Amino acid sequence: xDIKDIIKPENLVYQKTxxxxxxxxxxxxxxxxxxxxxxxxxxIEEMGIQSxxxxxxxxxxxxxxxxxxxxxxxGASHGRAPAxxxxxxxxxxxxxxxxxxGDGDLAAIGTAETIHACNxxxxxxxxxxxxxxxxMTGGQMAPTTLKGMKTSTSPYGRDIETMGNPLKMTExxxxxxxxxxxxxxxxxxxxNVRRAKKAIRTAFESQKGKKGTSLVEIVSxxxxxxxxxxxxxxxxxxxxxxxxxxxxxxxxxxxxxxxQ
Numbered sequence: 013x014d015i016k017d018i019i020k021p022e023n024l025v026y027q028k029t030x031x032x033x034x035x036x037x038x039x040x041x042x043x044x045x046x047x048x049x050x051x052x053x054x055x056i057e058e059m060g061i062q063s064x065x066x067x068x069x070x071x072x073x074x075x076x077x078x079x080x081x082x083x084x085x086x087g088a089s090h091g092r093a094p095a096x097x098x099x100x101x102x103x104x105x106x107x108x109x110x111x112x113x114g115d116g117d118l119a120a121i122g123t124a125e126t127i128h129a130c131n132x133x134x135x136x137x138x139x140x141x142x143x144x145x146x147x148m149t150g151g152q153m154a155p156t157t158l159k160g161m162k163t164s165t166s167p168y169g170r171d172i173e174t175m176g177n178p179l180k181m182t183e184x185x186x187x188x189x190x191x192x193x194x195x196x197x198x199x200x201x202x203x204n205v206r207r208a209k210k211a212i213r214t215a216f217e218s219q220k221g222k223k224g225t226s227l228v229e230i231v232s233x234x235x236x237x238x239x240x241x242x243x244x245x246x247x248x249x250x251x252x253x254x255x256x257x258x259x260x261x262x263x264x265x266x267x268x269x270x271x272q
Contacts (some may be wrong), residue, residue, distance in 0.1 A: 065108040093113050098132075114146075126181065159178065192266045
């Protein structure tokens with residue numbers, strides 16, 4: 013049988029979305045960024061809004077998104093993506109605007125931009141990748157680094173007395189009146205990938221309905237920064253990250269859920 017007889021639409025189990033470019037992913041093996049990219053682009057494709065979508069990515073591993081996402085992209089200084097997205101959305105309110113940010117960016121140097129954009133209820137979607145560490149710049153401690161977690165700048169583990177507590181940015185913005193949909197998901201298993209994709213779709217649908225700011229946190233691994241192999245990094249994430257950063261919806265249609 014000729015290979016052409018096999019590769020037919022009715023025989024395809026999976027096909028890469030055309031909104032992902034053909035450039036090979038340059039993320040570390042096992043990193044969750046690639047999966048997050050894919051489901052984000054799948055949502056945009058399925059909604060048929062590619063030509064109406066503008067993404068904003070700042071500094072960090074998220075800056076690589078420009079190479080892989082086949083939508084209009086705009087660069088932002090470190091932490092400033094929500095401010096840039098605000099400007100774009102106000103100039104073109106009919107566009108779908110999203111930011112793609114890591115935890116060192118969104119929850120550290122960009123804390124003010126994130127808080128105020130959410131408080132104002134800017135009609136944008138924020139995709140927040142939380143791996144508890146600065147991934148690209150050397151594995152330093154981030155605001156989301158767990159208690160006792162070792163990093164290049166906390167080699168003996170995060171000490172709460174001198175370094176403060178980990179920051180739950182998602183719970184924080186959920187308290188703000190401008191946020192309409194706030195959720196925390198992951199992409200470490202097929203079931204969780206489906207849930208994360210559904211969450212991203214809900215966020216974009218909320219933007220379409222002009223409901224305010226949506227924030228989708230995706231708890232991910234950083235096996236390079238954590239000094240673990242990919243499978244071990246996922247196991248460590250489940251055992252250590254999820255108890256502190258529990259998965260699930262926090263705010264839906266402007267109302268807090270799960271006793272938040």
